[in-house]
Amino acid sequence: MLKQRNHRARLLAIDIDGTLLDSSYQIPPQNLAALRRAHQAGVEIVLVTGRRHAFALPTASELGFDLWIISSNGAVTRSLTGETFHRDLLPLETARALCAQMDEFRGNLVITFDREGKGALLLEHLEELTLSIRRWLEKNMECIEFSRPIEQALGSDPLQAMFCGSVERMRQAAAVLASAPVRTHITQLKTEYPARDLCILDVLNRSCSKGHALERWAHHRGIAPEAVVAIGDNHNDAEMLNFAGRAFIMENAAPELKENGWTVTRSNDACGVAAVVDLLIE
Numbered sequence: 001m002l003k004q005r006n007h008r009a010r011l012l013a014i015d016i017d018g019t020l021l022d023s024s025y026q027i028p029p030q031n032l033a034a035l036r037r038a039h040q041a042g043v044e045i046v047l048v049t050g051r052r053h054a055f056a057l058p059t060a061s062e063l064g065f066d067l068w069i070i071s072s073n074g075a076v077t078r079s080l081t082g083e084t085f086h087r088d089l090l091p092l093e094t095a096r097a098l099c100a101q102m103d104e105f106r107g108n109l110v111i112t113f114d115r116e117g118k119g120a121l122l123l124e125h126l127e128e129l130t131l132s133i134r135r136w137l138e139k140n141m142e143c144i145e146f147s148r149p150i151e152q153a154l155g156s157d158p159l160q161a162m163f164c165g166s167v168e169r170m171r172q173a174a175a176v177l178a179s180a181p182v183r184t185h186i187t188q189l190k191t192e193y194p195a196r197d198l199c200i201l202d203v204l205n206r207s208c209s210k211g212h213a214l215e216r217w218a219h220h221r222g223i224a225p226e227a228v229v230a231i232g233d234n235h236n237d238a239e240m241l242n243f244a245g246r247a248f249i250m251e252n253a254a255p256e257l258k259e260n261g262w263t264v265t266r267s268n269d270a271c272g273v274a275a276v277v278d279l280l281i282e
Contacts, residue, residue, distance in 0.1 A: 009043055009280045010227040013070075013214050013240060014273060016049040016059055018193075018233035019250055022269045027062055034277035039065050041281050046070060046217060048210045050191055050202060050236055052159070053078050054116055073189050073202050073236055074213035075159045076114060086216060087114060088208040089157035094185045098161055098203060099151050101180040105173045108165045109150065110137070111158045119145040122153055130198055133164045163201040167192060170199035177201070189236040192254065202236065211239025218243075231276055233257075233268065248276050 014020050014035075022028050039045055046068050049056050053071040060069050060080050068085065070077050077085040095111065102109070107128030113120050120143040126134050137144060147153035163173045170190075177188055187209055189202045210232075218228050230237070230244035233253040241247035241262050249257055251267040258264055266272035 008227070009229040009246070010223045011044045011046065011218055011221065011229070012038060012277075012280070013046050013048045013210075013228065013230040013244065015210075015232040015234070015237050015240075016047055016051060016056060018252060018268055019231055019237075020047070020268075020273055021059065027059065028269075028271050028274070030271040030274040032063065034271075034274035034281075035063055036065065038277050038281055039063075039067075043280065044221065044223075046214070048074075048214060048230070048232075048237075048240055050189075050200070052112055052120075053114075054120075068217065070210060070213045070217065072112065072114075072159045073204060074208050074210045074239075075204055077213055077217055085220070086213070088205050088213070089114070090160055090186070090203070090205045090208075092154060092157050094182060094205070095154055095158055095161060096151055097182045098180075098186070099149070099154070101182050102163070102173065102177060105163055105165075105176070106150065108163045108169065108173065110162045110164060111150065111154070112160055112162065113156070113158050117143065119143075119153070121145070122147060122150060122158070124148045124150050129164055130166060132196060132198055133200075159204075161203040163203070165199065166197050167194060167199045170201050173201055177203070191234045191236045194254070209239040210237060211241075211243045214240050215243050229276065229280060231265065231273055248272070 047060055048070040050073045056069050056071050068079050075088050111122040122145050185206050187204045191200045226245035228244040229246045230240045231248045233250035247262040248265045249262040250272050266275045
């Protein structure tokens with residue numbers, strides 16, 4: 001658990017779901033106050049999330065100050081005002097190969113694009129998706145284009161492909177993907193919520209991850225890894241946590257993630273982000 005203060009941080013990278021937000025998907029007042037205090041003290045805050053940029057904007061806007069968002073697990077780095085620093089798209093030919101080689105999991109597949117409105121989300125149908133994913137998609141029907149086969153509507157490089165389903169179903173998908181020829185051209189990241197029996201396998205361009213995007217941003221800002229602090233809770237945060245000079249894992253994270261040597265902070269329902277900020281700010 002948290003023990004002592006360290007050297008001053010210059011960049012604080014924070015995951016959103018399961019980290020900044022509590023289990024009611026709200027920013028606890030303590031976290032909000034702590035991040036505003038850190039911002040005022042000169043620490044740059046960057047949100048690093050698996051969400052698409054548009055879906056991260058409401059949370060980012062609530063913080064009350066300008067910042068940058070690394071979204072789609074590192075595929076896009078964009079400011080709160082819409083300025084784009086970097087995009088790392090999944091090549092169209094790779095996306096097509098993925099669809100063909102993961103044919104038995106088409107019902108679990110959602111492809112996302114860096115645009116808004118109709119066609120931002122592409123899938124064949126909703127029938128095989130878990131209830132929580134279907135609820136999310138049903139709230140965003142204006143963004144969805146249905147196409148069967150899905151390749152028929154693949155006309156440009158997407159941000160990523162997402163395989164969504166139960167933990168067991170996605171373990172099967174991960175095993176198939178691990179031996180598929182396309183594996184050498186992609187990065188596979190997992191976000192898992194066992195209590196909800198939900199797992200998301202994100203497929204991105206090769207070497208695309210939260211960690212690579214954070215490293216690129218820190219270099220752009222002239223900030224050494226030793227001055228970077230990262231906070232996360234899930235498997236897709238691992239590269240980011242490994243890059244940061246100081247890494248914190250939430251108490252609500254999976255037990256196996258707590259075995260990587262990262263400092264454990266309080267849970268997302270106990271304002272673990274605020275506890276980290278208290279260590280960083282005198």
